[in-house]
Amino acid sequence: MQSGRPILVTGAGGFIGRDVVLRMVARGSYVRAMLRPGAESPFPAHERLQIVRADMRDGDTLVPAVRDCAAVVHLAAAKADEKESEDINVGGARRLVRACELAHCRRLINISTQSTKIARKGIYARTKRAADEVFHGSGLEVTSLLPSVVYGEAKGGVFGTILQFLQKAPIVLVLGDGKWISAPVYVGDVCAAVIACLETPRTIGKAYDIGGPDAVSFDDLIDRIGAATGRCPPKLHVPFTIALWIARVVARLPKAPITVSNVLGSNQDTRIDIGPARREFGFDPLGLDAGLHIVVDANGHGQTAIENRPATTESDVQLARDCKVISLYLIGREPTNDLIERYCAAMRLRVLASDLDDAEWRWARRYPRVLPYLDAAAALVRPRSSLRQRIYVMTAILETSPAHAGQFLPRTRTITGLIAGLIWNATRAAVNAAIGLPLLEWARRFG
Amino acid sequence: MTERLDAIVIGSGASGVHAAFPLVEAGLRVVMLDVGHEDLAYERLIPPAPFVDIRKSDGNQHRYFLGDRLEGVSIGAADAGPQITPPRAYVLKDSQRLAPKRARSFEPLESFALGGLARAWGAVAFPFQDVELSRCGLPAAELPEHYEIVARRIGISGQSDDDLCSVRGPLAALQPPLRLDHNAVAILDRYADVRNRSLRDGFHMGQTVLAALSEALGNREPNSYSDMDFWSNHGRSVYRPNITLDELRGRPNFIYRSGFLVSGFSETGDKAVRVTGNILEDNTQETLTARSLVLAAGSLGTTRLVLRSLGMYDHPVPFACNPHTYMPCLHYRGLALSHADLCHSLAQLTIIYDPTMDREHLVQAQMYSYRSLHLFRLLKETPLPHREGLRIMRALAPHFVIWVIQHEDVPTPGKYCVLRRGREPADETLEIEYGDSTEERARREQHEKRIAGFVRRLGCLPLKRVHAIHGSSVHYAGQFPMTHEDQPLTTEPSGRLRGTRAVYLADGAAFAYLPAKGPTLTLMANANRIGVSVRDRLRA
Secondary structure (H helix, E strand, O other), X not given: OOOOOOEEEEOOOOHHHHXXXXXXXXXXXXXXXXXXXXXXXXXXXXXXXXXXXXXOOOHHHHHHHHOOOOEEEEOOOOOOOOOOHHHHHHHHHHHHHHHHHHHOOOEEEEEOOHHHHOOOOOHHHHHHHHHHHHHHOOOOEEEEEEEOOEEOOOOOHHHHHHHHHHHHOOOEEEEXXXXXXXXOEEHHXXXXXXXXXXXXXXXXXXXXXXXXXXXXXXXXXHHHHHHHHOOOOOEEEXXXXXXHHHHHHHOOOOOOOOOHHHHHHOOOOOOOOXXXXXXXXXXXXXXXXXXXXXXXXXXXXXXXXXXXXXXXXXXXXXXXHHHHHHHHHHHOOOOOHHHHHHHHHHHHHXXXXXXXXXXXXXXXHHOHHHHHHHHHHHHHHOOOOHHHHHHHHHHHHHHOOHHHHOOOOOOOOOHHHHHHHHHHHHHHHHHHHHHHHHXXXXXXXXX | OOOOEEEEEEOOOHHHHHHHHHHHHOOOOEEEEOOOEOOOHHHXXXXXXXXXXXXXXXXXXXXXXXXXXXXXXXXXXXXXXXOOOHHHHHHHOOHHHHOOEEEOOOOOOOOOEOOHHHHHOOOEOOOOOHHHHHHHOOOOOOHHHHHHHHHHHHOOEOOOOOOOHHHOOOOOOOEOOOOOOHHHHHHHHHHHHHHHHHHHOOEEEEEOOEOEOOOOEOOEOOOOOEOOOOOOOHHHOEOOHHHHHHHHHOOOOEEEEOOEEEXXXXXXXXXXXEEEEEEOOOOEEEEEEEEEEEEOOOXXXXXXXXXXXXXXXXXOEEOEEOOEEEEXXXXXXXXXXXXXXXXXXXXXXXXXXXXXXXXXXOXXXXXXXXXXXOHHHHHHOOOOOHHHHHHHHHHHHHHEEEEEEEOOEOOOOOEEEEEEOOOOHHHOEEEEEEOOOHHHHHHHHHHHHHHHHHXXXXXXXXXXXXXXOOOOOOOEEOOOOEOOOOOXXXXXXXXXXXXXXXXXXXXHHHOOOEOOOOOHHHHHHHHHHHHHHHHHHHHO
8 A cells, every 4th residue: 555645746747747647646646746837737636636836946846845745756857958957957956855855755766868878968968967966966765767768648758759740741850860779668667667666665776777678770660650650751861960950050949849959869879778677676668569559549540549548638529429328328318418517527537547448438439329239248248348437437427316316216016027127137138248249349359 | 721631532433532431521631632534515415304305306416425526436446345435435534644554455444533433333332242351351340331331322222132132241221223124124024933943053133233323312313214324414313423522522621632643652750641743734743741641543543653652663463353244135035025215224133143152253244225325336246237237226226135244353473563664754654464364264254154044044145245355344453452461562451551651542452352243332331441440540
């Protein structure tokens, strides 16, 4: 069981941060997500989740953020070579250490980067390296993780940039010769590493490479993502020196699409050894193809799978349609608007409790008539599936509304009527399951 | 209250309020320290009406039946059991945050609520027999008097002349029994037919003795049979410790301080006990001093305080917890019966099984009718499609009964609690290991099969047996057993913790054994006895 004291996640609004927060909450941890003042919270309300506003540039805001926390997961960083990089990454590290000392919070997981190991460093790599030194020299109980390229459902990082190019641009610009080797790692595995380190005291004082099991060249990575999304525009390689020169020029633009650090980071190989992480805290990352399969929607629309995960991003229109389908199935009536709202709210709340494969539900959406068969089959073979849980939640909502209570409360029947009803319904359940089993299998394979 | 305190009582649960009662009654100056969570927001929404009427008319019912955050709709994750409904969720609030616990295959539940775990008590009130009291370490000769005092204070209803009387301690202060529901009436009738044979086989059955009123008591009303006892307590028919606390709070020599988390105690040279803790609101430390200290923080809370205050880290102490099993059954003999809507939802009937025929090692089972919970919960447990499942459940629900079987438990070397140091005092973790032996499990299995056979004889068809995760009975005991032998980390029969001058244990931590009967009534009676013993010492 986890301690009830919260774990502070800095940079919670970021690409990795968002995922770390949701997964830790889903695992039963109490999390305090640190967002910049004024930033909109990307999180649904949850009893184990607190939001705190603080700025790495302001030590006074960090102290209350750290107070009472059992540990800190440090993800906040300036990545785009902005002027404040030094202040945010290095100064921020010093302020965070001080805040931890004041708040008596000893444990810190520092998310660093593989770039800290390259010889020719840009601002990002240099400041992150300096930050690592601040943390490890602080006397706190620090573990550093050095991830390679991280990919996930949300758009962010190198992966998100590639994905955007692949979806829209006529050609993909590759900065450098495309031979740069990385070990792309699924964001969920990074989170698992963070959680495992928090639970493994022997990781204190150490730094670990975090990567996937497959080392691939940059060109190869682009091809694999292209294959998964179904769109492979031609690649154009920009020689390293020219890329660097371009990066220096565009750095003067207010919102630079590439930075010098990007170019430097994606052209110098690092030796990534995940052996220590495997041995010392059981790190077991997904292979690249398996990971991409999770991330990229199988429909080939190039939409990331988070769009299809329940709740965080399912639209109200979609959920309202679901609600009607389930209600018609259960009680033969369309639900009133307040019940639809209640269902939508419930699905938004519920996402944190589940990590679900949705293939059969997508199929049921397309063909609502098969819902009775799929439900009957899932009851036998996939009782905890998303499909069962959605219907279960709607059943609870219908049962607790006065308009429908009559269909749930007991009524007086003769013994013959009761037995006849039981036989009829049991037969129907069995027949529906018999029809549903092959349908369910079909939906899971091809849905 | 600037003069010196006579006693500090830690905790406002079943033990705390009854230990404080004799002290306050005697005019001594008493402070009760408690975290004291109480959140009645949901309960206030619940109209004082029968369950069926609420279902048909209250547009707000989803708020308290399901919870605003859907906390009443469990999606497969472990939950604390059906008795922790959303209106009662506050009973377990902050338990892990304020008191970190770690356990494998055990669910340690602890309460920081005003009234403690007994705010969600099933209200089964079962006086122990002498042999059971002695094995707990309690003086069997003294307890009957305190049972009567507590019974008059809290109000207990039940039969005074059925087959259960021979397997429980005496209790004179009984109100007439509550009305039984249709399942219970039919099962009891059936029992009358097979009674002689059943008694020969060691099965005693009767109406459950309940800490719920059938007649008014003070300003409390008799049970309204609205079948809402899992959700609300209108008229305060069912006893909860906050009822006694309200009485105590009317006295000028008693102070109740909530929002106070006690961290430890020490004894000072001038014959006083010093108690230190944190005021949770602003996290400031405060120290109080009194002539005596009564620990009633609940078995786990008291264990943490004692081990920490004595510096006994990494030192295992014994532990016991009643294992229990749910046995949902279809009462098939009752299928043709009509059912009334008005009933109470507490336990209706109790079976005592005496496998050794010497009344030494009893097994208990209680029957509940599955009514004021919802069908959707049942659906999740069945391999049926929701639509047809709903129709089947709806037809059968009035005839579903749940037998909850509870076993005795003795501390064995495999079961223990140990306090581990953390980096910070707040990180200290109470580790609980519940390693029951193969023989214990085999014996329980055998007893459960015999009980399943017996309920079949009564017209109930057992559908399955669900072994609840260890710990979910929330009956914990054994850490500092009460004994005459002078050994460290034990409790004297007077309740005083050995090695201390004026620190008393009034809760389950001092029980050396847990009979199969729920311990709550005995906890209260014993707490009253400890309160009297502290009172006499302070007066002397």
